[in-house]
Amino acid sequence: MSESLILIADDGPVRTFTLNRPTALNSFTGAMHGELRIGLEAAAADARVRCVVITGAGRGFCAGQDLNDPEMAPAEGGAPDVGAVIDRHYKPLALRIRRMPVPVIAMVNGVAAGAGANFALGCDFVIAARSASFIQAFSKIGLIPDCGGTWLLPRIVGRAMAIGLAMTGDKLPAEEAQRIGLIWRCVDDAALKEETRALAMKLAAMPSAALAATRLAIDEAMPATYAEALSIEARVQGQLGRCGDFAEGVQAFQHKRAPVFRDR
Numbered sequence: 009m010s011e012s013l014i015l016i017a018d019d020g021p022v023r024t025f026t027l028n029r030p031t032a033l034n035s036f037t038g039a040m041h042g043e044l045r046i047g048l049e050a051a052a053a054d055a056r057v058r059c060v061v062i063t064g065a066g067r068g069f070c071a072g073q074d075l076n077d078p079e080m081a082p083a084e085g086g087a088p089d090v091g092a093v094i095d096r097h098y099k100p101l102a103l104r105i106r107r108m109p110v111p112v113i114a115m116v117n118g119v120a121a122g123a124g125a126n127f128a129l130g131c132d133f134v135i136a137a138r139s140a141s142f143i144q145a146f147s148k149i150g151l152i153p154d155c156g157g158t159w160l161l162p163r164i165v166g167r168a169m170a171i172g173l174a175m176t177g178d179k180l181p182a183e184e185a186q187r188i189g190l191i192w193r194c195v196d197d198a199a200l201k202e203e204t205r206a207l208a209m210k211l212a213a214m215p216s217a218a219l220a221a222t223r224l225a226i227d228e229a230m231p232a233t234y235a236e237a238l239s240i241e242a243r244v245q246g247q248l249g250r251c252g253d254f255a256e257g258v259q260a261f262q263h264k265r266a267p268v269f270r271d272r
């Protein structure tokens with residue numbers, strides 16, 4: 009039997025997905041997309057899961073699209089339909105992550121290139137090993153940043169950095185990625201798993217629904233005016249105010265005890 013392209017492991021409320029094509033630096037094939045999509049759907053529907061971690065097997069995180077995947081092969085001698093591959097695989101993946109009801113952490117253990125880099129940047133947190141790096145590899149093969157890169161990069165690091173990273177395709181070491189605010193943290197390689205676990209457990213104990221709503225409200229506010237952002241906050245806060253976690257949070261505060269959050 010062939011080995012799974014996505015390994016799934018639970019550590020209490022934290023579910024870890026490991027991209028498992030290490031000899032090709034975990035680059036995406038259609039089959040790996042399929043397994044990941046099914047796994048993320050299941051995690052989204054499972055109330056026991058309160059935080060998701062995504063990482064890569066071996067020395068790389070993800071080298072983007074597998075450039076040898078038959079799906080990339082030109083149709084009957086013509087050019088491959090790259091746009092169709094994005095519509096079929098990368099758009100659903102990016103949206104799935106953005107709509108997860110729990111926080112998603114990319115634990116970047118090695119190189120993250122092309123769609124592999126932007127797949128990580130689309131997660132709520134990116135924690136990278138000091139030896140890891142980020143490469144907007146697209147320009148080197150005549151493409152533009154995809155998997156959300158054109159939207160994410162300028163919003164995270166500003167237009168000048170976005171253009172620089174995207175046009176040069178230069179390798180950005182993890183330490184530099186943290187310095188320019190592209191990622192949450194760069195940590196020593198030996199500390200990567202423990203630091204990620206600590207963050208994941210902390211997030212898992214927090215009110216998931218409020219964390220997912222925080223992501224939504226910040227994304228919605230990004231292109232909005234100040235007044236519109238205030239209205240978005242009123243709407244989202246109104247919904248959260250009617251949820252059990254808010255009542256629990258206030259009660260726990262009043263009784264000086266630790267809260268137990270359940271909403272998702």
Ligand code: T3D
Pocket residue numbers: 031032033035071072073074075076080089090093094119121122123124143145146149151154
């Ligand atoms: O249809 C569509 O294309 C739509 C979607 C596009 C999204 C994209 O992601 S486009 C960008 C695709 N990715 C790339 O262009 C990155 C290609 N890889 C590299 O530039 C380098 O491998 C890295 C800079 C990431 C790492 O370099 P290095 O020196 O550490 O490793 P390596 O020796 O190049 O790679 C190790 C193995 O992984 C090697 O296989 P081998 O020779 O040992 O059998 C290499 O061929 C393989 N590999 C790396 N990246 C890919 C790959 N195989 C298939 N596809 C890859 N993307």
